[in-house]
Amino acid sequence: MNDTAIDYARVFQALPGMVALLTPDLVYADVNEEFLRLAGRTREQMIGRYLFDVFPDNPNDPGASGMRNLAASLTRVAATGERDSMALQRYDVENPERPGEWEERYWSPVNAPVCDADGKVVLLVHRVEEVTELIRLRGGPAGGRARVLEAELYTRARELQELNERLRQAHAREREVALALQEAMLPARRQLGRHHAAVRYRPAVGALNVCGDWYDIVDLVGGHRMGVAVGDVVGHGLEAAGVMGQLRSALSAASRVAAGPAEALNVLGRYAHVVDGAESATAVTTFIDFDHHTITYSSAGHPPPALVQPDGRVEFLDQATDPPLDARPDPIPRPQAGTDYAEGATLVLYTDGLIERRGEDIDTGLARLAESLDRHRDEDPERLADAVLLELLPPGGATDDTALVIVRL
Structure with missing residues (x-):
């Protein structure tokens, strides 16, 4: 099977995690089925709309920072063209069926650029791991704190894994250049x-x-x-x-x-x-x-x-x-x-x-x-x-x- 035989649109929709595509202006270009299911939204409620019109911060929580942190991460990726793994974030998401009712959610996002042939960032891949159930599993304040810590450790482990992969790729590139230099000398x-x-x-x-x-x-x-x-x-x-x-x-x-x-x-x-x-x-x-x-x-x-x-x-x-x-x-x-x-x-x-x-x-x-x-x-x-x-x-x-x-x- 070659690339022309693969329907990447279907692959995107079938991805097992929550994945969205955003423009550099943070407008939804596409979302997969898992994102819609876990976010409780329809495609019509998301595609073509500004990210924070769909998911604003909870106006009842003055300390809410999840959306602000996400905006900073996505803007940084669009400006630098470099991937960014975020720490565990708490989001309060408005129930689409009951306006004004907010649900406490915990998401662990990774944001990555999609560049054109000239290296310009044209899309942002926003991948989210939903860990709310993990946080709620034991219930109670102490159990909740323990699960938050566990989720944080999980997130840090994943960040370390991604960092190791980036280092491995950097070492591989350095190795290739060094070997070429040595062969020339x-x-x-x-x-x-x-x-x-x-x-x-x-x-x-x-x-x-x-x-x-x-x-x-x-x-x-x-x-x-x-x-x-x-x-x-x-x-x-x-x-x-x-x-x-x-x-x-x-x-x-x-x-x-x-x-x-x-x-x-x-x-x-x-x-x-x-x-x-x-x-x-x-x-x-x-x-x-x-x-x-x-x-x-x-x-x-x-x-x-x-x-x-x-x-x-x-x-x-x-x-x-x-x-x-x-x-x-x-x-x-x-x-x-x-x-x-x-x-x-x-x-x-x-x-x-x-x-x-x-x-x-x-x-x-x-x-x-x-x-x-x-x-x-x-x-x-x-x-x-x-x-x-x-x-x-x-x-x-x-x-x-x-x-x-x-x-x-």
Whole structure:
């Protein structure tokens, strides 16, 4: 069934709750059958008439405020285009069959805008939950107060549910924008001569902890050399994506002029000190010299890169590990180490989302990674990256970002 086959007028009339459509001038444009039944009115008494001509405040009650509160809510929705959930309201409604006789009623309204293609509010949806019987159920002053409180709690719970839904939608929109921003900033896979680099990024499941991970691949001056780095920013959403972009760009520039990876991280650490949101960020960078078959590396609080030799032996490069960026008030030179590799070896850099699991020691995750790399070492970098992600990430997705870079040396 498509939209053209649905009779939305009939759907509106069949809605189980009290629903009315008002113009921005608060004139009834339509009401459903349930509204008419519970309000005790006919369509002729409502359609085309001003809301408060149909339901005025009780003139016998100087303290009556229900209609005034409703008018303020509807006017606010018409002006802002935003939904408004009202607290429980008491209305005294005139009996249409006995003029001058007023009935005490309790309604819990929600008002929402209907906008045209240009975003202009053209109608107001006025949905009401009738809770009068709930208030009267036990009778008596004490029972009445208890039921009012219960109804208030019910209303607040519904408001909280609606607020959570709006927050979820806002987070989803932020997540989409942040992921698009991150995708635009992260480099694509690279080919340097016969050396191929495969890159992967997997966002976390849900809105939390997304968009803080990054990677970078740069050509280095002086010989046949490449710089490969990964990092992780604490936080989530657009703020983390923005910080990530700043740190990645700064390290990329520093790597091109630094004497080695330690010096590049020294520069990045000083830069992180003046970047809001860069606190406790981690990074590891490696300089690969393809002519001399060497790797120099330095880490700022990041999980160690893995070097897979052609025979399957996996070595974690953990001899130059230092605290995260901006961890020291007075930076000192960071350590640097180096290692040789055999032709056909594989270098693997990653972020903690690949190996860390709640309640599990990190060494368990590193061992799991080493086993997967050994098992699939003969695959090309693209297939190897897919196999590692498939085996290490939970089937339903991880709760943290995962970045992965694999270079065939």
